[in-house]
Amino acid sequence: MKSKLIIRLFALSALAISQFSCTDLDVDIKSQHTEFPNTERAAEAILADVYAAYREALGRDHWMIQTLSADEAVSVAIGTDYYDGGRYREFHVHNWTADNGMLPSIWNAASTGITLANNAITLFGSDKEQFTAPARAIRAYYYFILMDNFGAVPLITGPIDAVPARTDRADICRFIESELLAVKDLLPTTVSVATYGKATKYMAEALLAKLYLNWNVYMTADVTNYTSSMPNEKLNAVVAMCDSIIASGQFNLTSHKFMEKFRPDNGYQVKDFIFAVPYDREKQQGMTYARFWIHRSGQNQFASLPQSVGGTFRVLPTYLDKFSLEGDERNASYIGGKQYYWSNYVEDKKRPFMIKTSKRGIDQDYKGADADMQFDWQLETTREITLRPDGAATLNAGNDQKGRSMGYRSIKFYMDVAVTSANQRNQSNDVPVFRYADILLMKAEAILRGATATNGQTAQSLVNEIRSYVNAPALTVAPSLQDVLDERAREFADESWRRNDLIRYGKFEDNWGFRSLYPAGMSEKFRRIFPVPTTVLNVNTHWQQNPGY
Secondary structure: OOOOOOOEOOOOOOOOEOOOOOOOOOOOHHHHOOOOOOOHHHHHHHHHHHHHOOHHHHOOHHHHHHHHOOOOEEEOEEOOEOOHHHHHHHHHHOOOOOOOOOHHHHHHHHHHHHHHHHHHHHHHOOOOHHHHHHHHHHHHHHHHHHHHHHOOEEOOOOOOOOOOOEEOHHHHHHHHHHHHHHHHHHOOOOOOOOOOOOOOHHHHHHHHHHHHHOHHHHHOOOHHHOOOOOOOOOHHHHHHHHHHHHHHOOOOOOOOOOHHHHOOOOOOOOOOEEEEEOOEOOOEOOOOHHHHHOOOOOOOOOOOOOOOOOOOEEEOHHHHOOOOOOOOHHHHHEEOEEOEEEEOOEEEEEEEOEEEEOHHHHOOOOOOOOOOOOEEEEOEEEOOOOOOOOOOOOOEOOOOHHHHOEOOEEOOOOOOOOOOHHHOOOOOOOEEEEEHHHHHHHHHHHHHOOOOOOOOOOHHHHHHHHHHHOOOOOOOOOOOHHHHHHHHHHHHOOOOOHHHHHHHOOOOOOOOOOHHHOHHHHOOHHHHOOOOOHHHHOOOOOOOOOOOO
């Protein structure tokens, strides 16, 4: 067979032959396609599936896992609703196991993306670098996801007859680096609607910068031995990648106001976005963040939504405290207190958001004679989050209005008010993976950690570029590493980077929220990577589980 494609999935169906396999060993793979991908249009059609492979995971489970395992938010149970076998609680208190029902989503989606990329690369052939380079870059991104979350993973780059052993995390890291360095100058340098959501030179450089900033994390053979004081030999490489993106002149912070960047009508026009995953409530579904943030009784607060909302996500008070800089537009990421109707992204202070309830409806423990007398009540959320007396086992805050209203809510990825019942709560908000703001803050952090400052930029000037565009007070002294971490908290809330940041800073084991319900989680450093899902190990029986699980 001239172009045999026996690329086997290593997700749930580890030994299932992929869709491009052929049965006639004498048939050239090119003869099976009426239009072999010799044209850009044909190649784009094949690459579309590669790019889309992680869309559903990023739109829910990936976001939930990165957010709930960090100090950003907690997902509470509302009475008997949304406990869901403890899958959300486990990430908050850090006692997840390989049986958690959300972990396979990350593994399987990234693995599928790698398989599809491998198929595309083999199909294109080695002489079509303009087609294979994007596939290799996005494959490197999927390997980054697997490595960052699970450590060692199987390294598969082409046709195989059996799934190999897992490759050490450090070697996967080096592979990602080598791939991106090999292809970055072959990738498009045009930033336009035609390249939006696709691999470009700047996407590759942003991923390299992220890889280099975490290099000492990924090079530590035993994750429990990592400390934030370990030397990082790649800090100057972080700066070099950031400088290349800055020098391109293709990106800026100011094309849109901060909150405008994350609305349902965002897209290629946002010059802060280096690489984003596009979503559309009808054609590119999977993004449902607002469903979990909107108050359980707030179905009509932003529009007359056709379906109920979950309302289980609540920002932790200690994280909310970071959003307190005077004049900072990012403070609007969260809403709390007395609630009002919203229209066209603006809170209408003349229209209090009223719901019909009773004293017992507000507080289920109220026993007065007038407990069930109905009245109109302005919904009001509180900063603090308190569990029911018997709520520790499920993180139950209660299903009365008091319980439903604990905790402020994120409106950063504003609800898509044009959603219909047929859209099943899907939003059209594109999700940025790499932003120009991240480039500036990664460079600032690298300089603070010991990299050589370049182009007259200092950690202070870089942070102040961020502060300036959101109208926050400028720093008057050089920032500390903690200052940069706090700036990242304000800038990238709800963007799935907080877990990564906390691990790099050595703060993933800190105490927050309700973590005291499982005190061991604050010393179990093996949780810096997740276990390989049980469903994956069941079909890859020659693999060993990650230590500690």
